[in-house]
Amino acid sequence: MTEESRHARASWWALLAVVLGVPLFFAGRIAYAIAVEDDGDPFPTRSVGCGRALSIGEVELPPGATRESCQEIRGWQDYNGWGTFRMPRENVSGWLGKNFPEGSRPCQGDPHALCARNNRMPEASAEVRFEDKDTAVVAFETHS
Numbered sequence: 001m002t003e004e005s006r007h008a009r010a011s012w013w014a015l016l017a018v019v020l021g022v023p024l025f026f027a028g029r030i031a032y033a034i035a036v037e038d039d040g041d042p043f044p045t046r047s048v049g050c051g052r053a054l055s056i057g058e059v060e061l062p063p064g065a066t067r068e069s070c071q072e073i074r075g076w077q078d079y080n081g082w083g084t085f086r087m088p089r090e091n092v093s094g095w096l097g098k099n100f101p102e103g104s105r106p107c108q109g110d111p112h113a114l115c116a117r118n119n120r121m122p123e124a125s126a127e128v129r130f131e132d133k134d135t136a137v138v139a140f141e142t143h144s
Contacts, residue, residue, distance in 0.1 A: 057124025
């Protein structure tokens, strides 16, 4: 192999590296910028309405719900929601029966609270505590 052919071959490889390398580098940077938020977390926690967070587990927000505080995380394949809200105590039984047909039971370790869980995907669980004679506090988690 002559010196000239070696030089031509090296130039060809350098050109190929530049032609392929530069676009791949920028494509990678763009994909990274799209996937990662400012804080570096690709799946940030977001505050959302409890109706949206409950819908992950195919559960409806009860009428009269107040003081909602709910979050969600959307992953590549997973979607999780959780939070708390208050509802009229008189509506608890109907809401649990409609959204958790498997029924509710006293929570382990706290006989004054009710726990409910569905046994399907998407998953949902709720814990109901009675705050006073008119109000119940519901804490829930959903996952799909």
